[in-house]
């Protein structure tokens with residue numbers, strides 16, 4: 001499989017070439033040159049497979065020429081009952097009104113990002129062993145991504161993680177989840193400032209190319225293609241466990257922020273999975289809903305981005321969106337480059353409402369947004385109606401999914417996190433807390449391991465140089 005850039009000016013690359021990369025050298029994002037196709041007969045044969053073996057069938061063509069035995073072993077040691085709580089790995093929970101939760105948050109940090117990140121840990125270790133290199137992952141987190149990355153990279157040979165977080169500004173649960181890790185290759189750096197300052201520090205270090213090369217600084221953000229690929233798998237698994245016979249229609253709603261999760265659903269459909277409609281759900285930060293309704297893509301500034309009770313969807317611009325636009329425009333790289341390089345910087349937005357491609361796309365993709373009051377009401381209604389507690393992000397999904405469900409077509413709603421992570425909102429909605437998985441029960445009472453640092457680039461560089 002060859003990978004190409006959405007901006008058309010980077011040389012084709014292999015999966016192994018791009019696995020540790022973020023942006024392509026031309027500023028675009030990598031996608032497979034063409035999507036592998038799985039037939040209904042193949043889907044039928046895949047139906048009884050265990051999750052890891054299903055993952056093997058989906059990922060094999062995307063990672064070729066990686067040796068098949070390497071891939072299979074890696075997947076079998078990633079998707080285990082020990083890490084994901086059950087042999088099924090994912091969990092389906094029917095709700096009232098024709099909806100069903102697709103539970104992909106059974107991993108160690110109780111959010112869907114574990115599904116990809118756990119594989120990435122093994123993939124990075126494999127790639128680094130092959131080249132004999134070391135990698136220092138530098139990142140900033142306000143919660144979910146950082147902990148998923150740390151739990152995936154803990155103990156991995158050749159990888160160190162330096163994760164910046166805003167000191168005293170994460171929830172007690174999130175703080176304890178990250179800081180309770182006690183691993184020589186994981187460094188929690190609590191910055192005495194807000195999240196944006198943490199991100200600025202990462203940018204400042206990465207902009208020093210000499211330092212970056214010398215210390216082999218890498219990232220593991222949501223544009224990493226391997227993360228998307230791993231997420232494609234659970235759409236296949238969710239579909240095959242929901243239908244009687246492959247070929248039946250199914251809709252899916254995805255609570256969205258950076259457009260990674262729903263891009264994976266789009267890729268699954270492009271590979272032949274019979275998903276009928278994709279429903280994109282946002283919170284008050286409705287950049288993507290606005291695009292799907294009007295054809296205008298208008299990223300917001302940090303100041304225009306609201307802090308909500310579904311915080312992992314509080315984004316101002318969707319980092320994976322360019323991949324979707326590229327496909328929508330029939331993979332016209334020159335046009336994609338024009339939109340993202342010129343139009344966005346010149347006008348701050350672009351408008352595709354008059355494109356035939358936009359109208360066609362909308363046959364298969366719709367959207368909606370939610371807000372705090374609706375999240376609370378949805379959490380309460382689902383609890384009272386179905387006896388299930390859902391997290392605030394999933395509540396955005398259920399609220400929007402309900403508007404689009406049609407008789408005779410089952411609707412999966414992706415459960416992007418477990419409610420135990422968001423105590424305050426759950427209590428506000430139903431007056432009680434959600435139960436925690438056993439492994440997370442004593443989290444806050446564990447010893448915490450972190451260093452406190454002022455928002456100072458030199459101090460950060462010195463720390464990395466000392467510990468890399």
Ligand SMILES: *Cc1c(COP(=O)(O)O)cnc(C)c1O
Pocket residue numbers: 111112113144145222255256257258259260261262312313393416417
């Ligand atoms: C990351 C995240 C999202 C958003 O997913 P994208 O892939 O960025 O669209 C939604 N909900 C939760 C709980 C998350 O952690």
